Amino acid sequence: xxxxxxxxxxxxxxxxxxxxxxxxxxxxxxxxxETKLTDDNFPLAGIAAxxxxxxxxxxxxxxxxxxxxxxGALDVSVGIPGFADEQKRVIAATVEGIRLVCxxxxxxxxxxxxxxxxxxxxxxxxxxxxxxxxxxxxxxxxLGDYNIAPEDRDVHxxxxxxxxxxxxxxxxxxxxxxxxxxxxxxxxLFEQPEKxxxxxxxxxxxxxxxxGLRIDHILLSTPLAQSCVSSTVDREMRKLERPSDHAPVVxxxxxxxx
DNA sequence: ATGGCGCCACATTGGCGA
Numbered sequence: 001x002x003x004x005x006x007x008x009x010x011x012x013x014x015x016x017x018x019x020x021x022x023x024x025x026x027x028x029x030x031x032x033x034e035t036k037l038t039d040d041n042f043p044l045a046g047i048a049a050x051x052x053x054x055x056x057x058x059x060x061x062x063x064x065x066x067x068x069x070x071x072g073a074l075d076v077s078v079g080i081p082g083f084a085d086e087q088k089r090v091i092a093a094t095v096e097g098i099r100l101v102c103x104x105x106x107x108x109x110x111x112x113x114x115x116x117x118x119x120x121x122x123x124x125x126x127x128x129x130x131x132x133x134x135x136x137x138x139x140x141x142x143l144g145d146y147n148i149a150p151e152d153r154d155v156h157x158x159x160x161x162x163x164x165x166x167x168x169x170x171x172x173x174x175x176x177x178x179x180x181x182x183x184x185x186x187x188x189l190f191e192q193p194e195k196x197x198x199x200x201x202x203x204x205x206x207x208x209x210x211x212g213l214r215i216d217h218i219l220l221s222t223p224l225a226q227s228c229v230s231s232t233v234d235r236e237m238r239k240l241e242r243p244s245d246h247a248p249v250v251x252x253x254x255x256x257x258x
Numbered sequence: 259a260t261g262g263c264g265c266c267a268c269a270t271t272g273g274c275g276a
Contacts, residue, residue, distance in 0.1 A: 245276080
C-alpha cells in the first residue's frame, strides 16, 4: 500500500499536477495539506475521474486538508476532539484497515509570535488525542506537513536557522513526543541520501541550490513500521513549472503480519 | 544580509507561508 503526503499550496492551482501525480505514481492514498479552498469548491469531479474518492475539510484562503484514496474512506473525523480550532488542519479516516491521520501542523511564524504558543499547544493536543487513537487503531499513520525539522541533518544550514521556527528545541520536543507514542519516522527506517529535504523556499533559487528543510513526514505505528518497505521524497514534482514549495513524501507498506 | 516568491482576497497592496 503506497501512502503519500503533499502540501500542494492551493489545490486549485496544483490540480493538474496532482492528477499527474495520481496517474504516474498510483498511490493508494494521498493526504493533502493547504488545499486553500472551501468544501463547495473542492475539485471532486477530476479526482473521481482519476479513480479516487476524497474526504476533505477546507476553508477560504488558508489551511485545508483532504484524504484521497482508491478504496473508500471510513469513519471520517475532522479536527482534534476537545481542541476548539477554526483552522482546518486535521482530517482522519480509515482506508483498507489503516487509520490515516492527515495533518497540516501550524507554522508558528516566529518564536515571539502569538502563533508559536498556539503551535506548541496544538501539538500537545494532537499527541494527547493520538495516544488514545492508537489504542483504538493499532495500524495508524500520521502523514502531513509537520512544520518541524526533527534534527539538524534535516536542515540545509543549521547555523542559519538557529532561533527560527521549525527547528526550535520546544518544537523538536513536540516531534519527539509523537515518537514516544510508539510512532516511527518512516524516512529514517532506511538509509537515505544526505541533505534530503521536502520543502524549499520559492525565493533565492533555493530548490536549485538544495537550500531546504525536511518538514513533511510519515510517521507509522509499530505494525506499519515493521512492514514498511520504502520511504522517500518525490523531488520530481518540485522540478515542474509552477510547483508547490513542498515535494510529496511517499511510504510503501508491504504485507502486515497479523 | 530580512530581500526575494507564490498564493489568496471585500485585490492592484498586504497577510501569510516556512
